[in-house]
Amino acid sequence: xxxxxxxKKKKKTKVKKIQKFKKLxxxxxxxxxxxxxxxxxxxxEKPEIKKIKKQPTEKKDYNVxxxxxxxxxxxxxxxxxxKANIGQIEIQFYKIFIEKEKLTLTVPINQQxxxxxxxxxxxxxxxxxxxxxxxxxxxxxxxxxxxxYDQKINSGKIYELAEVVKDLNKNTDIIADQSYSExxxxxxxxxxxxxxFEAVLKTGPEEVQKKMDKALGRNKNLLET
Numbered sequence: 001x002x003x004x005x006x007x008k009k010k011k012k013t014k015v016k017k018i019q020k021f022k023k024l025x026x027x028x029x030x031x032x033x034x035x036x037x038x039x040x041x042x043x044x045e046k047p048e049i050k051k052i053k054k055q056p057t058e059k060k061d062y063n064v065x066x067x068x069x070x071x072x073x074x075x076x077x078x079x080x081x082x083k084a085n086i087g088q089i090e091i092q093f094y095k096i097f098i099e100k101e102k103l104t105l106t107v108p109i110n111q112q113x114x115x116x117x118x119x120x121x122x123x124x125x126x127x128x129x130x131x132x133x134x135x136x137x138x139x140x141x142x143x144x145x146x147x148x149y150d151q152k153i154n155s156g157k158i159y160e161l162a163e164v165v166k167d168l169n170k171n172t173d174i175i176a177d178q179s180y181s182e183x184x185x186x187x188x189x190x191x192x193x194x195x196x197f198e199a200v201l202k203t204g205p206e207e208v209q210k211k212m213d214k215a216l217g218r219n220k221n222l223l224e225t
Contacts, residue, residue, distance in 0.1 A: 061112055062094065067199040068115045070105060071156030073098045074192040075118065075199050081109075100195055118199050119158050127162040127193065131215035135167040146181060153189050158196060164189040169216050 062068055066078045076096040083092050094112070096105040107115060119127075138145055149168065152160040168186035170178050178186065190212070197208045 060092075060109060062115070062117075067118045068094075068096060069118060069156055069158075069196065070096060070098070070107070070115055072154050073101060073103065073105065075099075075195040076105065079104070100191060116156055118196055121200060123158060124197060124200050127158055127197075128211070128215045130159060130162040131166050131169075131212065132217075133166060135169060136163075142179070142181075146185060149185050149189070153185070153192065158193070161189055161193050161196075165193055165212075166216070169218070 060081065062078055064078050064081060067075055068078060069075055076098040078094050079097050080095040081092065082095060083090055085091075092109040094105075094107045094109065094115075096107060096115075097103070098105065149164050152164050155161075165186065168178070168182055168189065170183070170186065194205065194208055194212060197203075197212065198205060201208065201211075
């Protein structure tokens with residue numbers, strides 16, 4: 001008797017499974033028919049209308065009279081924050097005056113990641129310690145080295161700038177006379193570093209030059225010659 005009961009139970013479970021499978025397959029068929037109706041070739045697809053997004057307004061990180069560093073040009077001073085309509089979009093931008101190049105830059109506020117604030121006094125002190133170290137001698141071709149130096153100068157990173165000044169410093173026992181291109185790169189890096197020293201230390205160019213030349217050991221060499 002118990003064997004017959006087990007057989008009946010097994011039959012019932014099989015029937016239930018078949019019914020569930022039928023229900024699921026019917027649902028799948030209905031879904032497929034619905035999708036075919038929607039994407040039938042006879043019906044034309046409506047084009048999506050995209051709204052023109054306005055330029056997102058960003059919070060101003062800098063104010064008028066602030067000193068900032070633009071990597072390709074060096075230290076500049078924000079002279080104004082203005083607005084202009086370009087292609088029916090209102091854009092805010094900084095007016096930055098680069099004293100050394102007598103150049104005024106227009107930098108949109110949504111591109112202010114290209115700018116950086118001037119260094120702290122601690123960073124200036126670290127630059128002085130870099131200038132005091134011995135220059136690195138590289139045996140690679142000058143064209144490759146010149147490219148590396150130029151990239152460092154335009155990186156906007158003050159420590160890399162200090163390294164270029166230190167490595168191209170003329171008045172040392174290691175580096176002999178410089179070529180014209182070496183001299184140009186040295187002066188470019190030296191002037192940029194000097195202008196940031198002036199902005200941070202709030203001192204005149206003569207005092208800053210003395211400070212930098214002392215760190216480079218240029219004063220001793222100039223007195224000896």
